[in-house]
Amino acid sequence: MGAGRVLALLAVAAIFGVVIAWPLTRLAIEALGSGTAPFIAALGPEGVDAIRNSLLVALTVTALAVTGGFALALLTEHARVPSRSFLLAGILLPLLVPDFVSALGWTRAFGPAGLIDRLTGVELPGLYGPVGIVLVLASGAVPLAYLLIVAGMRTRAEPDLERAARMSGADGAMALRTVTLPLLWPVIAAAGGLIFATTMNTFGTPAVLGRPAGFATMTTRIYSDLAFSSTDAAFERVLGLALLLVAVVVLVVVLTDRLGPRRTERGSIAGPRGATRPAGRLPIALTWTFIVLTVVVPLLALVLTALTRAVGLPPLPENLTFANFGRAIDSRTMPALVNSLLLAGGTALACVALGAAVAIAPGQRWRRRGSGIVSLGFAVPGSVLAIGVLLAFGRSLRDSLLIILIAYVAKLWALAARPIAAALDRLSASAVHAARIHGADGPTALRTVTVPLISPTLIAAGLLVFVFALHEVTISILLYGPSSATLAVAILNVQQLGDPTVTTALSVLLTLLVMLCAIPLFVLRRWWSASLTA
Amino acid sequence: MTDTVVRAPRRVISVLAAGVLLAACSTSPASSPSAPPATSEAPETATASTSTPASTLPEPSGTVRVYTSVTQDTVDAVLAAYAEAAPDVTVEVFRAPTGELDARIAAELRDGQIGGDVLWGTDPLSVQSYAAQDLLAAWSPPEAASVPEEYQTDTFWGTRLLNMLIVHAAEMADPPTDWADLTDPAYADGVGIPDPGFAGSAFAVLAYFESNPDFGIEYYEDLAENGAVQVQAVAEVLTGVAEGRFVAGMTLDKSARDAIAQGSPIEIAWPASGAIALYSPVAVFADAEQLVNGQHFANFLLTREAQEAIASTGWQPIRDDVEGPPIEGEQVSPDWDEVFDRQEELLMEYRAIFGG
Numbered sequence: 001m002g003a004g005r006v007l008a009l010l011a012v013a014a015i016f017g018v019v020i021a022w023p024l025t026r027l028a029i030e031a032l033g034s035g036t037a038p039f040i041a042a043l044g045p046e047g048v049d050a051i052r053n054s055l056l057v058a059l060t061v062t063a064l065a066v067t068g069g070f071a072l073a074l075l076t077e078h079a080r081v082p083s084r085s086f087l088l089a090g091i092l093l094p095l096l097v098p099d100f101v102s103a104l105g106w107t108r109a110f111g112p113a114g115l116i117d118r119l120t121g122v123e124l125p126g127l128y129g130p131v132g133i134v135l136v137l138a139s140g141a142v143p144l145a146y147l148l149i150v151a152g153m154r155t156r157a158e159p160d161l162e163r164a165a166r167m168s169g170a171d172g173a174m175a176l177r178t179v180t181l182p183l184l185w186p187v188i189a190a191a192g193g194l195i196f197a198t199t200m201n202t203f204g205t206p207a208v209l210g211r212p213a214g215f216a217t218m219t220t221r222i223y224s225d226l227a228f229s230s231t232d233a234a235f236e237r238v239l240g241l242a243l244l245l246v247a248v249v250v251l252v253v254v255l256t257d258r259l260g261p262r263r264t265e266r267g268s269i270a271g272p273r274g275a276t277r278p279a280g281r282l283p284i285a286l287t288w289t290f291i292v293l294t295v296v297v298p299l300l301a302l303v304l305t306a307l308t309r310a311v312g313l314p315p316l317p318e319n320l321t322f323a324n325f326g327r328a329i330d331s332r333t334m335p336a337l338v339n340s341l342l343l344a345g346g347t348a349l350a351c352v353a354l355g356a357a358v359a360i361a362p363g364q365r366w367r368r369r370g371s372g373i374v375s376l377g378f379a380v381p382g383s384v385l386a387i388g389v390l391l392a393f394g395r396s397l398r399d400s401l402l403i404i405l406i407a408y409v410a411k412l413w414a415l416a417a418r419p420i421a422a423a424l425d426r427l428s429a430s431a432v433h434a435a436r437i438h439g440a441d442g443p444t445a446l447r448t449v450t451v452p453l454i455s456p457t458l459i460a461a462g463l464l465v466f467v468f469a470l471h472e473v474t475i476s477i478l479l480y481g482p483s484s485a486t487l488a489v490a491i492l493n494v495q496q497l498g499d500p501t502v503t504t505a506l507s508v509l510l511t512l513l514v515m516l517c518a519i520p521l522f523v524l525r526r527w528w529s530a531s532l533t534a
Numbered sequence: 535m536t537d538t539v540v541r542a543p544r545r546v547i548s549v550l551a552a553g554v555l556l557a558a559c560s561t562s563p564a565s566s567p568s569a570p571p572a573t574s575e576a577p578e579t580a581t582a583s584t585s586t587p588a589s590t591l592p593e594p595s596g597t598v599r600v601y602t603s604v605t606q607d608t609v610d611a612v613l614a615a616y617a618e619a620a621p622d623v624t625v626e627v628f629r630a631p632t633g634e635l636d637a638r639i640a641a642e643l644r645d646g647q648i649g650g651d652v653l654w655g656t657d658p659l660s661v662q663s664y665a666a667q668d669l670l671a672a673w674s675p676p677e678a679a680s681v682p683e684e685y686q687t688d689t690f691w692g693t694r695l696l697n698m699l700i701v702h703a704a705e706m707a708d709p710p711t712d713w714a715d716l717t718d719p720a721y722a723d724g725v726g727i728p729d730p731g732f733a734g735s736a737f738a739v740l741a742y743f744e745s746n747p748d749f750g751i752e753y754y755e756d757l758a759e760n761g762a763v764q765v766q767a768v769a770e771v772l773t774g775v776a777e778g779r780f781v782a783g784m785t786l787d788k789s790a791r792d793a794i795a796q797g798s799p800i801e802i803a804w805p806a807s808g809a810i811a812l813y814s815p816v817a818v819f820a821d822a823e824q825l826v827n828g829q830h831f832a833n834f835l836l837t838r839e840a841q842e843a844i845a846s847t848g849w850q851p852i853r854d855d856v857e858g859p860p861i862e863g864e865q866v867s868p869d870w871d872e873v874f875d876r877q878e879e880l881l882m883e884y885r886a887i888f889g890g
């Protein structure tokens with residue numbers, strides 16, 4: 001290892017120590033400081049119920065979302081589909097809708113007195129309960145799985161291997177099972193681990209859809225204790241439950257990392273696949289049905305709610321108004337938006353840089369360990385992570401944008417690191433070797449070979465981190481100060497006034513805004529890929 | 535790339551450091567000579583000031599930090615009034631839902647210093663808890679004399695009342711008129727109630743019913759048997775009734791009146807046996823950096839101007855001599871001192887019925 005590489009690795013380790021290890025240690029100290037009582041309380045009968053419910057929901061959501069994302073990736077990457085860009089936009093659109101309104105979108109669309117109920121008299125049974133929670137969360141996680149799997153596929157397309165398998169007599173299913181899946185496993189595991197952790201941490205959807213059915217998850221219990229955290233016992237239970245949640249998430253993530261096949265050094269680098277086979281009619285019809293039901297209808301319901309004059313009025317022309325958009329924003333919204341955009345941009349750059357730094361780790365084993373360890377931060381529920389960061393840095397950094405940035409990086413580092421590590425796993429070592437043989441030094445090989453090859457994943461990871469940071473409502477609300485208020489503050493201000501027409505108006509504005517941000521990104525990407533092929 | 539990450543913070547730190555210095559310079563002369571050790575002086579001030587107006591408090595300047603969970607529109611109205619009363623004071627507000635606010639206070643407390651001077655809560659529960667932990671300054675605001683006695687303690691005072699009452703769908707043939715009606719089979723599977731595990735106002739309802747011999751925890755059993763549905767947030771009940779998911783439910787008066795004013799198809803029924811009122815207290819932290827300014831702001835919340843501002847946003851002012859929204863019937867309250875220690879017990883009883 002060169003001295004530069006050692007220094008860079010030490011720097012990454014130091015940042016890890018500051019932003020993740022120290023706040024988590026402070027949390028553990030506070031939780032353990034009062035003995036084992038918080039943990040025993042967390043493991044009582046209701047606690048065990050909540051753990052079981054959380055695991056059940058998270059595992060089902062992960063399985064559904066990864067399967068769905070993988071199927072969609074096969075469809076759009078391995079076959080020719082008509083109106084491809086509309087299809088891609090439809091698949092990815094849910095990423096741009098803040099998840100604090102996703103449950104609302106579904107209840108307005110499919111619930112009692114929802115859009116479909118008004119039009120056809122049919123409502124979705126079981127929407128309020130575990131089935132509804134799984135449906136809403138899984139359909140929200142599909143684009144995440146899709147984005148990461150497609151990025152992984154583009155890192156190293158291997159049409160030759162699949163063609164060889166088919167020519168040797170394997171049918172489509174067998175080629176999928178023996179060639180495509182094993183090769184993609186690192187990416188699938190990375191996406192699955194992230195979806196599992198996000199689902200274990202999600203609060204809004206289980207709260208809205210689960211409470212009516214008396215269905216408690218670990219997060220609803222944590223937030224209920226948080227509501228009474230002026231007493232020591234409740235506060236310590238929050239920390240105890242959260243640490244237990246972290247343990248469960250990390251255990252499952254580490255296990256899935258070990259499940260998969262080891263690095264596959266088969267095959268060679270092939271150019272981007274030319275999708276030749278046209279896709280079947282049935283898959284395309286199914287995909288569009290899925291998009292209409294899980295994306296278009298809930299979004300339409302949200303937009304109509306945002307345009308309705310008062311809650312409960314039918315969305316008829318005489319009841320429609322733009323006034324809610326005016327009520328959703330005030331003089332504080334603009335500065336909050338600027339802060340949030342700065343923070344989200346900074347966090348995306350930092351997380352992609354830190355995530356890409358595992359590329360210089362000595363070997364795949366350390367890469368895996370690295371991305372496993374940073375998952376610790378992703379596994380902590382946002383509000384508890386914010387408590388940890390306050391405990392660690394509250395005195396010196398309180399009210400600053402920096403303390404929010406630290407919390408965001410601690411939370412979202414893994415969201416970039418895991419896909420990037422997985423993409424590197426898919427990268428053939430021979431490309432880098434070839435560059436080195438031709439005289440490129442380490443940094444040059446990194447710049448001219450590795451980074452361009454994994455650039456789809458770098459962009460996807462950056463986009464995900466940006467959107468997650470922009471939409472979060474649990475972290476910065478504990479950390480902000482007079483000059484560092486974020487969108488989360490504006491959102492919760494509006495949400496607490498309790499009028500869903502205004503809350504949805506704000507979320508619709510937010511979705512439009514991210515769409516506007518996404519356009520330059522796509523242009524940039526076009527330009528980048530053009531410059532690479534030139 | 536790592537460079538950009540490190541550079542941005544440095545700028546933030548220096549800005550922050552400058553801010554802290556400025557704040558320290560501008561406020562220390564005002565606060566140091568006059569800040570009394572609050573606890574020891576409190577009795578004298580109490581007797582001396584019951585009849586004196588607010589202006590006898592030292593004229594404040596500098597900053598004051600307010601930690602609050604009160605809804606933003608009410609905070610804004612009060613701040614606008616305070617800007618006229620104390621033009622030299624910069625008010626820095628940290629507003630968050632009760633849970634997040636309390637979690638921040640808990641973290642800061644364990645780190646050595648609560649960052650706020652004033653605490654303006656939504657319900658008495660958390661404020662009671664801080665009082666029990668000796669975190670609040672004992673003193674006597676000059677304006678406290680105008681506050682009804684049941685909303686006064688040594689360390690915190692009521693600023694407004696929130697009324698939990700019944701909302702039902704508009705143009706109902708036979709609407710519910712009292713709490714007991716909600717268990718009537720006529721409203722089977724159509725009643726929404728807020729989960730007391732997430733909001734102090736919903737907890738107040740549980741506390742009142744549980745400790746009232748006319749209702750008892752059996753009231754909740756009857757509600758559950760009648761198919762009542764719990765929702766996480768109080769406002770969800772209102773939304774559910776407006777949209778037709780529920781026919782009736784329990785919710786807060788201000789949000790119901792706001793929705794009606796906009797044209798939502800709902801109506802209010804003031805329960806015959808009384809709306810359940812909870813008060814929203816203000817207190818000053820004992821270790822407040824700006825104790826004097828904090829006391830000035832807390833006292834201001836009890837003045838006529840502040841009370842009028844509070845009333846203008848639809849909440850019932852705590853002072854009887856300020857006109858607020860219509861009070862259409864009796865008001866009842868849980869015995870806060872009695873329920874204070876029983877939060878967990880009450881929630882366990884409730885969850886045994888409604889799950890989770």
